[in-house]
Amino acid sequence: MPELPEVETIARFLRNSTAFTSSGGSLAGGSVIGRVIRSVELLWERTLAEPLPAEVNTRLVGQEIREVDRRGKFLVLELSRGWLLFHLRMSGDIRVEQESATCLAHDRVIFHFGDDTRLVFNDTRKFGRIWAVDDPQSVVGGLGPEPLGNAFSAELLHQMLRARSRELKPLLMDQAFLAGLGNIYTDEALHRAGLHPRRRSSSLKMQESERLYQAIREVLEEGIRRNGASIDWVYRGGEFQNYFRVYQRQGQVCTTCGTKIERIVVGQRGTRYCPKCQPL
DNA sequence: CACGAGACCTGTTCGC
DNA sequence: TGCGAACAGGTCTCGT
Numbered sequence: 004m005p006e007l008p009e010v011e012t013i014a015r016f017l018r019n020s021t022a023f024t025s026s027g028g029s030l031a032g033g034s035v036i037g038r039v040i041r042s043v044e045l046l047w048e049r050t051l052a053e054p055l056p057a058e059v060n061t062r063l064v065g066q067e068i069r070e071v072d073r074r075g076k077f078l079v080l081e082l083s084r085g086w087l088l089f090h091l092r093m094s095g096d097i098r099v100e101q102e103s104a105t106c107l108a109h110d111r112v113i114f115h116f117g118d119d120t121r122l123v124f125n126d127t128r129k130f131g132r133i134w135a136v137d138d139p140q141s142v143v144g145g146l147g148p149e150p151l152g153n154a155f156s157a158e159l160l161h162q163m164l165r166a167r168s169r170e171l172k173p174l175l176m177d178q179a180f181l182a183g184l185g186n187i188y189t190d191e192a193l194h195r196a197g198l199h200p201r202r203r204s205s206s207l208k209m210q211e212s213e214r215l216y217q218a219i220r221e222v223l224e225e226g227i228r229r230n231g232a233s234i235d236w237v238y239r240g241g242e243f244q245n246y247f248r249v250y251q252r253q254g255q256v257c258t259t260c261g262t263k264i265e266r267i268v269v270g271q272r273g274t275r276y277c278p279k280c281q282p283l
Numbered sequence: 284c285a286c287g288a289g290a291c292c293t294g295t296t297c298g299c
Numbered sequence: 300t301g302c303g304a305a306c307a308g309g310t311c312t313c314g315t
Contacts (some may be wrong), residue, residue, distance in 0.1 A: 006308060092309045128292045130309065185308055
């Protein structure tokens with residue numbers, strides 16, 4: 004579910020003393036930074052990727068949350084000793100609330116703080132994972148560049164694209180190639196760049212790579228500015244779904260040229276594009 | 284290396 | 300109304 008902008012939004016909610024949680028409710032007592040984990044409740048054991056369930060309390064109890072960051076689609080929490088990482092996959096969500104709040108269906112792991120508040124990992128489809136490790140590189144070490152980072156440039160993207168010969172859509176969604184794009188933002192970026200999802204990466208001219216680079220940055224920045232996208236039954240408080248140009252718009256007209264948006268399958272993922280703006 | 288199929292999961296929507 | 304199929308913001312593993 005969440006892609007880079009949604010995870011960034013959650014990271015900011017957890018880090019800052021804002022008035023909202025990622026689910027739109029009020030964040031009990033503000034930032035989670037400075038809070039100490041007093042116990043961990045594993046409601047669905049397989050959510051815990053590392054360590055083994057028996058070791059999780061020894062590893063986390065007494066640890067203070069020092070910093071909240073994001074790497075690709077991973078939420079990265081620095082603890083007083085070690086690191087706690089979350090990946091929300093398709094349906095994960097995080098909320099911080101008072102201990103007196105009502106538990107919800109699909110709550111999978113609960114981190115109780117000592118101050119009558121808790122952090123809850125809710126995940127309908129059970130794909131999400133949590134890691135408690137000594138070195139975050141063991142989890143995120145294989146990721147490609149951060150698309151909004153300073154080290155990422157049009158020249159670098161062009162070189163990366165030319166070094167491979169894959170269809171653009173699955174390549175851009177490959178987290179080892181570039182970290183953070185998922186189905187929504189890839190479709191939106193390709194439309195803004197005027198590139199067909201099946202276009203071979205090795206065939207791009209510098210000017211096209213430059214357009215793709217700008218499109219990726221713009222679509223991610225706009226997503227973050229709108230607090231991510233809220234679709235399906237999971238409400239996250241974001242508004243970007245109201246600005247989609249192609250995603251979930253098959254059969255409707257392209258806002259640029261009026262042609263009907265089509266849906267095809269690329270790399271086993273539903274893919275929306277404008278056949279006129281994005282010719283092969 | 285590139286690519287497709289299948290697995291992991293639950294819920295909603297659509298067609299008959 | 301009922302019921303199965305298709306689909307859903309992701310990633311991993313296996314086989315060709």
